[in-house]
Amino acid sequence: MNNHTVTITDNLTGKSVVCPVKTGTHGPSVIDCQALPKELGMFTFDPAFMTTASCESAITFIDGDKGILLYRGYPIEQLAERSNYLEVCYLLLYGELPNPPQMAEFIKEINRYSLLHEGLLKFYQGFRHDAHPMAMLVGVVGAFSGYYHDALDIRNPEHRNRSALRLIAKMPNIAANCLRYIKGRPFAYPRNDLGYVENFMNMMFAIPSEPYEINQTAVKALELILILHADHEQNASTSTVRLAGSSLAHPFASVAAGIATLWGPAHGGANEAVIRMLQDIGDPKNIPEYIKRVKNKESSVRLMGFGHRVYKNYDPRAKIIRNVCHQLLAELNAEHLPMFESAMEMERIALEDEYFIERKLYPNVDFYSGIILSAMGIPLNMFTAMFAVARTVGWVSQWTEMMYEPNLRIGRPRQLYVGATQRDFVPMEKR
Numbered sequence: 190m191n192n193h194t195v196t197i198t199d200n201l202t203g204k205s206v207v208c209p210v211k212t213g214t215h216g217p218s219v220i221d222c223q224a225l226p227k228e229l230g231m232f233t234f235d236p237a238f239m240t241t242a243s244c245e246s247a248i249t250f251i252d253g254d255k256g257i258l259l260y261r262g263y264p265i266e267q268l269a270e271r272s273n274y275l276e277v278c279y280l281l282l283y284g285e286l287p288n289p290p291q292m293a294e295f296i297k298e299i300n301r302y303s304l305l306h307e308g309l310l311k312f313y314q315g316f317r318h319d320a321h322p323m324a325m326l327v328g329v330v331g332a333f334s335g336y337y338h339d340a341l342d343i344r345n346p347e348h349r350n351r352s353a354l355r356l357i358a359k360m361p362n363i364a365a366n367c368l369r370y371i372k373g374r375p376f377a378y379p380r381n382d383l384g385y386v387e388n389f390m391n392m393m394f395a396i397p398s399e400p401y402e403i404n405q406t407a408v409k410a411l412e413l414i415l416i417l418h419a420d421h422e423q424n425a426s427t428s429t430v431r432l433a434g435s436s437l438a439h440p441f442a443s444v445a446a447g448i449a450t451l452w453g454p455a456h457g458g459a460n461e462a463v464i465r466m467l468q469d470i471g472d473p474k475n476i477p478e479y480i481k482r483v484k485n486k487e488s489s490v491r492l493m494g495f496g497h498r499v500y501k502n503y504d505p506r507a508k509i510i511r512n513v514c515h516q517l518l519a520e521l522n523a524e525h526l527p528m529f530e531s532a533m534e535m536e537r538i539a540l541e542d543e544y545f546i547e548r549k550l551y552p553n554v555d556f557y558s559g560i561i562l563s564a565m566g567i568p569l570n571m572f573t574a575m576f577a578v579a580r581t582v583g584w585v586s587q588w589t590e591m592m593y594e595p596n597l598r599i600g601r602p603r604q605l606y607v608g609a610t611q612r613d614f615v616p617m618e619k620r
Contacts (some may be wrong), residue, residue, distance in 0.1 A: 195220050197231050214608030215250045215259070232603045243428060243600075248281060248586055249420045256502040259418060261285070269509045274415040275299065275385050278357055281420055291608040302358035303379040303388070305366075306336045313370045321451040322367035322574040329355070329363050330448060333441035338437075341439050349592060350570050352440045353585040360581045361385070364574045365392035368567070386412045389578070392564070406520050410513045410561045417506040417554055418576055426450040426457070430584045431591050432600040440588050447584045458571040460559030463494035464528075464569055473531045476538070482546055494537055494556030496549060506554035514557040523564050532560050 193210040206228035212218045219242045225231050235241045243467050250259040258265040272286075279287045279295050287295060311533055312329050331356070331423055334341060340351040366376050369392075377392045386408050393501040408464035421427070434440070451457035470479050482490040497504050515533075518524045524533065536552050539545040591597065 192488055193218070197225070197229070199221075199231070202229075205228055205587070213245075214247075214262075215384070216252065217453055230270040232605075238428075238602075243395055243423055244431060244591065245592060246423070247284070248588065248590060249422050249583070251499055252421050253497070253499040254498055254501050256505045257356065258421075258505050264347060265505055266509060269416050272416070273384075273386075274412050274419070277416050277419055278582040281582050282353060282357075282589065298354050299358045299385065300379075300381040301537075302355045303362060303381070305359055305362050309333075309336060309362040310366070310376060313366055316370070318371060318373065320371070322364065322371065322571050323448065323577070325367045325370070326363060326574055327445050327448050327452070329366075329446035329491075330441060336440055342439060343439055343506075343592060349440070349589055351587055354521075355580050356440065356585050358446055360578045361389035362392060364571070364578050365389060367574055369465050371568075371570075384408075386415065404520070406513070406517050406545065407565050410517050411565070413510050413513055414558050414561065414575070417510060418558075418579035420580070420586065423549050424456070425453070427501050427584060427587050430588050434588045435597065435600040437599075440442055440585055443588050444581065444584050447580070451577055451580065452573060457576045459494065459553075459555035460562065460576075461572040463532075463556050463559035464563050466493040467528045467535075470531050470535075472527055473534050476531060476534050477582075480542075492550060494559065495545065495552055496521055496551045501549060503549075503551045507552050507557060510554060510557040511552070512560070514561050517561060518566055529560065529564065532556075538603055 190431060193212070195208050195210055196205050197208060198205040206224050207223060209221045210218050211221055221351040222233050225233065233241070248261060250262075251257065260268060260277060261284055263280070263286075268280075272280075275296060276287060276292060279292065309329055309332060312332060313325060316325055316328075337352070337355060340348040340355070341347045362379055369376055375397060377390050377395050380391060381388075383391055383403075387403050390403055390408065390411065391401055423431075424449040430443045433443040433446040438446075454462070479490070482488045483492045518529055518533075523529050536556070539550060539552055545551070559572065560577060563569075567575065
């Protein structure tokens with residue numbers, strides 16, 4: 190039993206409160222401050238919740254200093270090398286790796302739910318031809334509750350599971366339809382004879398007039414992107430899903446809220462920013478001047494796709510995806526195109542230049558995923574939608590875990606009020 194406590198004393202009044210310290214499996218311990226308001230009449234102040242644990246979770250663990258990422262205790266390196274995306278989905282959702290019969294049943298269920306209701310297909314027609322795919326994603330997922338009434342009882346574990354499976358199964362279909370709609374192509378139905386990633390690519394790129402040949406290196410690259418982005422602790426969109434779900438909102442509404450949060454360029458737009466940076470650089474001969482501007486403290490030029498807010502060492506996901514990125518560029522004969530040539534030169538400089546090494550500005554997963562998606566022919570405005578497909582399993586796993594909490598309460602952050610003091614209303618004629 191852990192008897193570790195911390196005593197917090199108000200030096201002004203002399204009052205003290207003893208707070209228990211909770212210790213997890215990995216990572217720093219946390220101080221349970223729930224007694225502060227009652228004993229001292231105070232709350233903690235933590236903008237952006239950077240030092241606050243908002244929940245207990247057994248799903249994902251990150252050690253940014255050591256470059257560690259674990260899904261249910263399994264290192265991301267092992268999962269990326271030996272597993273596939275649907276197996277990782279099963280692991281995140283149910284807590285353990287599946288045995289062969291369990292995996293076969295899981296795939297069967299995903300295939301069963303992959304079709305979209307025909308009524309939902311009409312939603313796309315309501316958007317302009319140049320609408321952002323994330324707008325469509327938010328709208329279509331938010332409308333799920335209007336079509337799938339048979340699993341909306343969030344107190345029912347079977348309903349929760351069915352909704353989770355539907356979201357995982359249908360998200361590639363929704364995202365592929367976004368791409369096809371903005372390109373003016375007919376929608377493609379899912380094919381149960383293809384694997385999850387192959388099916389996703391077929392729905393994005395196949396056209397009725399000719400057979401679509403699936404590039405297996407591209408499949409491997411996209412599968413890695415999905416695995417590496419499946420969950421990432423309590424980030425902004427995941428915290429949003431949990432906060433929305435704490436109001437007892439159904440998972441479709443909660444995930445739609447997560448998608449809207451992911452849409453923010455500070456969260457889901459990192460790999461898109463990488464490509465925009467490479468487009469700004471243009472010819473590789475412009476790189477020295479660009480690097481010079483990056484190093485200039487007075488310059489507003491930022492380096493995109495290098496370093497990470499969480500990982501203070503090398504992003505473990507970048508190590509995994511780097512090789513397949515190089516392999517795909519070589520196979521597509523794209524290494525010598527100016528943008529990708531610039532990307533490889535930027536990578537070389539970052540790994541050799543003391544300025545980058547000292548500041549640990551190593552290429553991160555967004556650097557490589559942006560290059561891969563671009564090489565595959567996926568337009569920039571689809572990048573965040575691809576992220577949403579990958580992260581859906583993380584969102585529903587976190588939502589499901591939260592719904593099993595015995596003392597679930599609606600989230601209610603506090604504030605430090607700095608507005609006007611109480612004052613009396615003055616009639617307009619006297620102002």
